Amino acid sequence: MKMKESTVNQIVSLAAMALIALPVGIACIILGYGLGDTPCILCWQERTAMVLVALIAIFITRYGLKPKYLGALIFASVYGLWAGYRHSSNHILKDIGQGFGPAILGVHTxxxxMVVFLVILLFAAVLLMLQGDKLSEKEDKNSWTMLNKSTVMVFLVVIGFNIVQAFSQTGPFPFIGQSDPYRMTFDNDKIVWSTANWPKLSSLSARGSFAIERPDFANMAVVEGSEIVTDLSLTSVRTQALPAEIIGLATGISYSPNSDIYAVVTSDNWVHFLKGDLSEVLASVMIDGAFSVEISNLTGVVFDGDNSVVVTADHKSYVRLEYDPLAKIADSYWKFMDGTDGVKELKRSRFSTVRAKYNYIGGLGWDAATQEYVTITLPAKVRNNFVVSRFSNQDFELNSEAKILNAADTYPMVTGLAIEQNKAYLLSQSAEQILVMSTSTNNIEAAYGFSGVANAQGLTLVKGEFAVLNGVKGQNSVTFFH
Structure with missing residues (x-):
């Protein structure tokens, strides 16, 4: 049964009054004038969208439920929903209870x-469904009920308060307010009008702070000045070519002394287990990167047990695997795209960081003394960082993070990591060095130069020697140094 036009008019009028009086009115009059809360530049976007929706609703009550008004209402609501999402994305993943500005019923404004605009969109959808096959025509466009007049009066009063707040606290164009606003005041000596938050053309990006280029391990960026001055150098002992089955770009290597086996990963999601002399591949799997946790561009592997390894991607997603000759690939068809028997998956998830959140990584280490996985950040132009992160092997959560004390002028590209006792050995691809870092102080204490490796992509310790992985598609090899 189709809803009467008069009923639609009353419902829309009540909805407009509720929207302008509750979220907009409370934010402006109670939080603003009462508690001194001044909107930030993102708050003003959200409030403006609500005002537009309320104004469109008033037009509907005056001129009828026309398609152009419905379209405008949906457009303004989608914009408001986006503004809420944009604002919430800065704060919603903070620790429990943390937020920006005052909270209402434990939830920040x-x-x-987002809740308000979702309700508006649902309200519009239900209203349309109740219209049947044709929108209601306005019965008498000259009729204006007391409810309609009350809605307009409430709208004008709330808008008046907002105008005073906006022009006094934010200022006229070109002033746009602050990202972290001051307390509301009418003291001219304390009011601050600002243009500091206008975006600069040089910083515009569709991805904002996430506009960081992923590493290409086949063509690593040249980092001038990342070498540490030293007279120490390593001597090449031998070079061993990896089996022909490993055709992709090898990006990580690890050795298990108890089992006398290696693990090698490639950038195209292959994981290989090899004999201790590197002459034969024992088992291989190609990880399905689109299944469950997305994982791609593998960059590190480390044994955390005699036969178990953790494999990580450059964006810190990881897979824990185990070499097991009895495992059948047919039993894990949804986890592996291709491969042989002999490997099973134990766990798949993501390492989460704080200081290293906006950096990719180039390798993974295992500290047996503390039972922790260790990562080192890769430098980036917009998020230049040199951070060591440690994760528990109990719950795979972050244990600690720290800035690495570095003697070089710029940060190196660390593409490999090996830890023994209280020393961490960092493979600097950009400077052809192995940096020695104290695990207790995170201070770079020494550096060893090496040569003869075209693209150093992985590092592991083998019987007192450094095994450096040379990542070249179709010609991957390992060079041993002492």
Whole structure:
């Protein structure tokens, strides 16, 4: 049964009054004038969207439920929903209880914004469904009920308060307010009008802070000045070519002394287990990167047990695997795209960081003394960082993070990591060095130069020697140094 036009008018009028009086009115009059809360530049976007939706609803009550008004209402609501999401994304993943500005019923206002606009869109959808096959025509466009007049009066009063707040606290164009606003005041000596948050053309990007180029391990960026001055150098003992089955770009290597086996990963998601003399591949699997946790561009592997390894991607997603001659690939068809028997998956998830959140990594280490996985950040132009992160092998959560004390002018490209006792050995691909870092102080204490490796991509310790992985598609090899 089709809803009467008069009923639609009353419902829309009540909805407009509720929207302008509750979220907009409370934010402006109670939080603003009452508690001194001044909106930030993102809050003003959200509030503006709500005002537009309320104004469109008033037009509907005056001129009828026309398609152009419905389209405008949906457009403004989608914009408001995006603004709420944009605002919430800065804060919603903080620790419990943390947020920005005051909270209502334990939820901060920028989260309520998303709830409000979702309710508006659901309200519009239900209203349309109740219209049947044709929108209601306005019965008498000259009729204006007391409810309609009350809605307009509430709208004008709330808008008046907002205008005073906006022009006094934010200022006229070109001033746009602050990202971290000051307390609301009418003291001219304390009011601050700012243009500091206008975006610069040089910093515009569709991905914002995430506009960081993923590493290409076949063509690593040249980092001038990342070498540490030293007279120490390593001597090449021998070079061993990897089996022909490993055709992709090898990006990580690890050795298990108890089992006398190696693990090698490639950038195209292959994981290989090899004999201790590197002459034969024992088992191989190609990880399905689109299944469950996305994982691609493998960069590190480390034995955390005699036969178990953790494999990580450059974006810190990881897979824990075990070499088991009895395992059948047919039993894990949804986890591996291709491969042989002999490998089973134990766990798949992501390492989460704080200081290293906006950096990719080039390798993975295992500290047996502390039972922790260790990563080192790769430098980036917009998020230049040199951070060591440690993760528990109990729950795979972050244990600690710290800035690495570095003697070089710029940060090196660390593509391999091996840890023994209280020393961490960092493979600097950009400077052809192995840096020695104290695991207790995170201070670079020494550096060893090496040569003869075209693309150093992995590092492991084998019977007192450094095994450096040379990643070249179709010609991967390992060079041993002492």
């Amino acid at each position: 920028y989260v309520w914004v």
